[in-house]
Amino acid sequence: MSALSRYVDLSQPSMWVAVGSICFNPLFWNFVARQEYRNKLLTKLALGRPYLGCYLLGVTIFGLGILRDHLYQHALSEQPTLPLLHYTEFKLVAAAVFAWGSILVGSSMWALGYTGTYLGDYFGILMDHKVESFPFNVTSSPMYTGSTLCFLGTALWYEAPAGLLLTLLVYVVYQVALSYEDPFTGAIYARREAERAAAAKGKGQPAGALEGGDGDAPEASTSAVRRRRGEL
Ligand SMILES: *[C@@H]1O[C@H](CO)[C@@H](O)[C@H](O)[C@H]1NC(C)=O
Numbered sequence: 001m002s003a004l005s006r007y008v009d010l011s012q013p014s015m016w017v018a019v020g021s022i023c024f025n026p027l028f029w030n031f032v033a034r035q036e037y038r039n040k041l042l043t044k045l046a047l048g049r050p051y052l053g054c055y056l057l058g059v060t061i062f063g064l065g066i067l068r069d070h071l072y073q074h075a076l077s078e079q080p081t082l083p084l085l086h087y088t089e090f091k092l093v094a095a096a097v098f099a100w101g102s103i104l105v106g107s108s109m110w111a112l113g114y115t116g117t118y119l120g121d122y123f124g125i126l127m128d129h130k131v132e133s134f135p136f137n138v139t140s141s142p143m144y145t146g147s148t149l150c151f152l153g154t155a156l157w158y159e160a161p162a163g164l165l166l167t168l169l170v171y172v173v174y175q176v177a178l179s180y181e182d183p184f185t186g187a188i189y190a191r192r193e194a195e196r197a198a199a200a201k202g203k204g205q206p207a208g209a210l211e212g213g214d215g216d217a218p219e220a221s222t223s224a225v226r227r228r229r230g231e232l
Helices: 002-007 013-039 041-045 050-077 088-117 142-157 161-202 217-231
Strands: none
Touching (some): 041 050
């Protein structure tokens, strides 16, 4: 306990502001996204336009992320440092970890696109296929893994053990968020698949027909998606 109080100054308000921001962000987007899914809250605020609603949510989430990163860095700047981490080797590790984290975050945003990144699924804007290319072939949740690594790299860079503690908090908060998000989005896509299957059946197509069914299948699936969009 004494080692903890020597290297982590819990009396700094900035530390608690960072804790609050780290916990608030995933709570916020999960709460708002579910409100959208259930009550179309954001689509209503965006005058009936789901794409605009998703765009505005994305801007808000992005802004909250920038604010959180700023509050985190500010908190670390007021925390005690661990002299061991002052070595150049640790700076290199810090930079490498941060760079890898940024690559995971950036490439998953690239792979998912704007609406895929910013919870478009909850607006009825679904991805056509599950993305399995890089970085999703490295980790199942590259956005969260990458973000956590960026927190870790920053903690090492600032030589602050308090940052390692906050990184642990980030990890836990993301695990909790995933345990909420994964089953929920899983159910959204399962419903879409059921609708696609029903649409294909309605057209007299045997499920899973590839040869000859190719011409109709994409049309059937887009109409299912369109219907779904109308319905949302
Ligand atoms: C993931 O995909 C990329 C190319 O998209 C490839 O270079 C890499 O080796 C793959 N990684 C794994 C672990 O399969």
